[in-house]
Amino acid sequence: MSGSIVLHDYWRSSSAYRVRIALNLLGLGYRSRPVDLVAGDQRGAENLAANPQGLVPVLEIDGQRLTQSLAIIEYLDETRAAGFLPDEPAERARARALAHAIAMEIQPVCNLRVARHAVSLGGAATMDGWMAHFIALGLEGVEGLLLQRPALPFCHGARPGLADICLVPQVYNARRWGVDLSAFPRLAAIAERAEALPAFAAAHPDRVKPDR
CATH class of the missing domain: 1.20.1050.10 (Glutathione S-transferase Yfyf (Class Pi); Chain A, domain 2)
Structure with missing residues (x-):
């Protein structure tokens, strides 16, 4: 299962940290693809191809490539019935x-x-x-x-x-x-x-x- 989900991640990024928490709460294994923000990897061709904003995280899941941590978490909430948001x-x-x-x-x-x-x-x-x-x-x-x-x-x-x-x-x-x-x-x-x-x-x- 972990091979089917890829998180473009930086260990100290608070945005990526959020997505790691959400994936863990759902019990979803994933493979981390590190992007070193201090070294400037986010502006490299590989990361820009994944996210033209030159940011992390990017989540590859369900055949999609998703960006922006809150959008990713709400996608997980809606597709996995996570209960991250109230119903009312x-x-x-x-x-x-x-x-x-x-x-x-x-x-x-x-x-x-x-x-x-x-x-x-x-x-x-x-x-x-x-x-x-x-x-x-x-x-x-x-x-x-x-x-x-x-x-x-x-x-x-x-x-x-x-x-x-x-x-x-x-x-x-x-x-x-x-x-x-x-x-x-x-x-x-x-x-x-x-x-x-x-x-x-x-x-x-x-x-x-x-x-x-």
């Missing part, structure tokens, strides 16, 4: 809003190529300062959204879903860049709970980091 429209919108607050607000500003460009322009900006500022600012909003409702085991219920799949990689990045998570107790507790699950643990960057 308003609840589904809230779950998506939590996921988008991370994937569409925090991540684009903290994308490696964006942060590197900002620092290259000169001035007082540093990579650490840029990342910590925007991650903390974004997580403040996510915490506020979560606090609008009583505490739940996961972002939107008793089982992990789309928002949790987005949250855990972002918390990993927050720790990496020295963000103090004590200011966000609700989301930190949810992330810790999710990280203990085998599907999330197996997707952690330290577990999939190439040996070289």
Whole structure:
């Protein structure tokens, strides 16, 4: 089974990390095809043929070649009845809003190529300062959204879903860049709970980091 699904992956990419979690939650084996973002492999001919945006992840599955992590995860949800999103429209919108607050607000500003460009322009900006500022600012909003409702085991219920799949990689990045998570107790507790699950643990960057 693992040979029929291919994930174009970078071990530290939060977008690829999300897709690894989703595949693991579904018990879908896959073959990883590493794309080294630091070395610039994403701009190479092979990766551009798979994804003209020059990004990861790309998922080859069901005879399709899919891009954009949230689109991939929703495809898996719809084709595998994963339950990553609630059935009721308003609840589904809230779950998506939590996921988008991370994937569409925090991540684009903290994308490696964006942060590197900002620092290259000169001035007082540093990579650490840029990342910590925007991650903390974004997580403040996510915490506020979560606090609008009583505490739940996961972002939107008793089982992990789309928002949790987005949250855990972002918390990993927050720790990496020295963000103090004590200011966000609700989301930190949810992330810790999710990280203990085998599907999330197996997707952690330290577990999939190439040996070289």
